């Protein structure tokens with residue numbers, strides 16, 4: 688029976704450490720890390736994410752601001768807000784909550800964010816630095832960084848030589864996870880919707896990262912005995928057992944069957960999810976220190 692990886696507890700220890708480091712930064716330099724989150728429109732899920740990010744920033748002792756624009760905001764209004772935040776010395780991290788409304792060119796907005804303030808790590812400069820293995824200069828996307836941190840801890844600190852299989856090739860999860868795992872000296876396979884014999888590919892994984900968005904697609908019989916499983920998927924499914932019309936969250940991995948085979952597995956919710964916000968705080972602090980030309984701090988664990 689697998690160890691259940693407690694993402695909530697790990698995230699809490701990350702944010703405790705970030706908040707201690709932020710306090711020290713303020714004492715030593717008078718600079719408070721500043722995070723600006725931009726929300727366009729009224730998508731309920733995005734509203735929750737943005738609120739949680741703001742709350743956590745305050746909890747870490749950061750300067751935290753939120754900008755809300757209406758769903759019909761013009762592209763130029765969003766671009767001028769980003770420019771204003773780029774030039775604001777109190778703001779070290781800028782996060783534009785995705786998805787943006789269809790009439791906005793997402794790429795244009797993301798590319799306007801100063802790379803050194805791009806705490807989501809989606810600017811082409813940061814994507815390039817990660818691809819070139821220069822993670823010490825990059826800002827790394829939060830969910831991939833959190834997923835790899837959990838994997839590394841579950842493996843006892845070293846992932847070198849493991850066969851890592853990623854299911855999903857998105858720019859926001861699958862690809863950056865692959866880059867990070869290469870840096871950890873894994874043998875990396877990226878599989879996706881067009882992969883042949885996906886089940887066989889997954890069976891070879893010592894470390895499995897699922898980032899598909901299909902509820903409970905990967906079942907226990909796909910899993911190698913003793914594998915570490917990091918389930919990034921967040922899927923809402925009907926839960927009639929909780930009452931009519933009720934729903935619950937599940938991952939891309941069928942938790943109950945997988946946990947009988949795996950060595951360690953993240954639950955959904957409570958696995959990778961909480962790590963995303965924690966790594967956003969870490970990126971904001973890193974961004975603030977770099978903008979003051981301060982030395983890098985040691986890794987979190």
Ligand code: NAD
Nearest residue numbers: 830855856857860879880898899900919920921959960963
């Ligand atoms: P996406 O839709 O952009 O990408 C999904 C990927 O899965 C694609 O590359 C596709 O090729 C692959 N895929 C689709 N069907 C497949 C199949 N049948 N077999 C194999 N591969 C298949 O999704 P995303 O943005 O990468 O997100 C993936 C999941 O992770 C979603 O459930 C999302 O909600 C979740 N997510 C969670 C967090 C978090 O924990 N904070 C953050 C981002 C995404």
